[in-house]
Amino acid sequence: MYLSRSQQEKLKQIQLRIAREFDRVCSENDIEYFIIAGTLLGAVRHKGFIPWDDDLDVGMTRENFDRFAEIAASRLDSNFVFQTWGASGGLGLPYAKLRMKNTKFVERASKKSSGPQGVYIDIFPFDNVPHSQILQRVQSGAAYVLKRLIVTKYGYDMTTMSGAPKKLIYGLITALASVIPLKHINHWLDREIRRYNATPTSRMTAFGGSYGYYKEAIQSSWSRELERITFGDLKLPAFKRYDDYLTSLYGNYMVPPPVESRVSRHDLIELIL
Secondary structure: OOOOHHHHHHHHHHHHHHHHHHHHHHHHOOOOOEEOHHHHHHHHHHOOOOOOOOOOEEEEEHHHHHHHHHHHHHHOOOOEEEEEOOOOOOOOOOOEEEEEOOOEEEEHHHOOOOOOOOOEEEEEEEEEEOOOHHHHHHHHHHHHHHHHHHHHHOOOOOOOOOOHHHHHHHHHHHHHHHHOOHHHHHHHHHHHHOOOOOOOOOEEEOOOOOOOOOOOOEEHHHHHOEEEEEEOOEEEEEEOOHHHHHHHHHOOOOOOOOHHHOOOOOOEEEEEO
């Protein structure tokens, strides 16, 4: 779905409004968070959104995420709705979205979802990663399989997977998803991603992130060393070590990608602003 320049700008203004509300609730309740991924890149390189992107992503430690989830319903303005995986329905990965009511932002992959479909920002909890590389492989593998089962149960479209091996995997996952109750899969995944949170570790990762277990990982200390930086007309918290983080994700991040790569990742089929 093609978006005009005015639609893109209005979409981003709504996302900024959502971010402002999220920041208000967090600030008033001493809950820390930090901007991540393309949002942090946009703040550093463009002082706001990446011009061709329309994502706004934030991260939180698991402790802060759980605190926000607990108070969201009572502290958020009535124009917003907090959607978590496994609880409110329609969200098939272990993170959350804060959505604006009376809007629609329907993506092809989630068109069958029964949950809220308004314009949103993404909120990613970060959970501890074990020190042992063997345990990391076990955890990442288990989480990968369980996440694929969940998105299938929620009706996300995985038929776009190409190649015989991937199609075989999709077939096996679909078969398993048809016989295992969703509540069991949600419980198994939640237990797996929280497994090491009671043990101090040097790294943590966002299990719901699109870059995968290893690339999403950050130094735990970064989440405690924050500073506010400009993002549009807001000042949002970011890692003081943002250079290390962005370099690990994007390499030479101050150099924009080729023109042909400057496209939105969202495959929209319906937009109401």
